[in-house]
Amino acid sequence: xxxxxxxxxxxxxxxxxxxxxxxxxxxxxxxxxxxxxxxxxxxxxxxxxxxxxxxxxxxxxxxxxxxxxxxxxxxxxxxxxxxxxxxxxxxxxxxxxxxxxxxxxxxxxxxxxxxxxxxxxxxxxxxxxxxxxxxxxxxxxxxxxxxxxxxxxxxxxxxxxxxxxxxxxxxxxxxxxxxxxxxxxxxxxxxxxxxxxxxxxxxxxxxxxxxxxxxxxxxxxxxxxxxxxxx
Ligand code: SAM
Numbered sequence: 001x002x003x004x005x006x007x008x009x010x011x012x013x014x015x016x017x018x019x020x021x022x023x024x025x026x027x028x029x030x031x032x033x034x035x036x037x038x039x040x041x042x043x044x045x046x047x048x049x050x051x052x053x054x055x056x057x058x059x060x061x062x063x064x065x066x067x068x069x070x071x072x073x074x075x076x077x078x079x080x081x082x083x084x085x086x087x088x089x090x091x092x093x094x095x096x097x098x099x100x101x102x103x104x105x106x107x108x109x110x111x112x113x114x115x116x117x118x119x120x121x122x123x124x125x126x127x128x129x130x131x132x133x134x135x136x137x138x139x140x141x142x143x144x145x146x147x148x149x150x151x152x153x154x155x156x157x158x159x160x161x162x163x164x165x166x167x168x169x170x171x172x173x174x175x176x177x178x179x180x181x182x183x184x185x186x187x188x189x190x191x192x193x194x195x196x197x198x199x200x201x202x203x204x205x206x207x208x209x210x211x212x213x214x215x216x217x218x219x220x221x222x223x224x225x226x227x228x229x230x231x
Contacts, residue, residue, distance in 0.1 A: 015118030
């Protein structure tokens with residue numbers, strides 16, 4: 001059954017696939033089909049999803065580079081009675097993704113923020129890690145320079161499961177740091193979840209580096225670290 005799309009004063013926060021285009025809810029598709037416009041990070045990425053489902057919609061770009069400049073335009077459009085959805089390049093918007101400023105401005109303007117839940121790489125990786133998940137710490141991307149060492153030292157003492165995001169360029173560096181700061185820590189490294197080259201490595205950072213370094217490893221990664229004393 002189609003959900004009626006309220007046309008006024010709403011931003012739907014719509015989760016989209018993290019790789020496999022089939023990982024999208026019926027409700028998300030219904031909303032994307034029925035809103036007046038979609039706010040996205042990169043039109044090329046969002047068009048791949050929309051084309052796959054034959055959805056043709058006006059796109060407005062709001063990303064890390066232009067979000068501040070786009071806010072007034074978007075709020076004005078919504079207040080004029082238009083409905084909209086916010087998506088990111090992958091997964092759940094606002095989870096290590098832009099949009100915080102926009103959402104806060106929308107809240108100030110009495111615009112309702114409605115979640116349309118779905119995939120997130122963080123939950124997908126945590127769910128297959130085998131580590132306790134009733135309480136965990138999500139750190140997203142570690143700071144690249146300032147504060148990185150301090151954060152790694154803090155994480156070495158963390159008694160909960162830890163989830164980190166990492167890119168192709170720094171995955172080996174991150175594993176080398178985990179090896180240095182937490183040599184015995186059990187970890188799970190999930191690459192390209194839901195995609196063709198999905199792969200999961202389990203062991204210590206040292207053991208995983210051995211297998212990762214023997215090949216050219218590309219893609220997107222989630223690194224899940226077991227709690228400090230996990231056996
Ligand atoms: N909002 C997204 C979410 O809900 O997962 C995360 C966006 S963040 C900018 C992108 C990072 O998420 C990537 O660098 C990677 O660490 C992780 N990621 C996204 N898709 C992934 C996938 N299919 N497999 C593994 N990690 C992924």
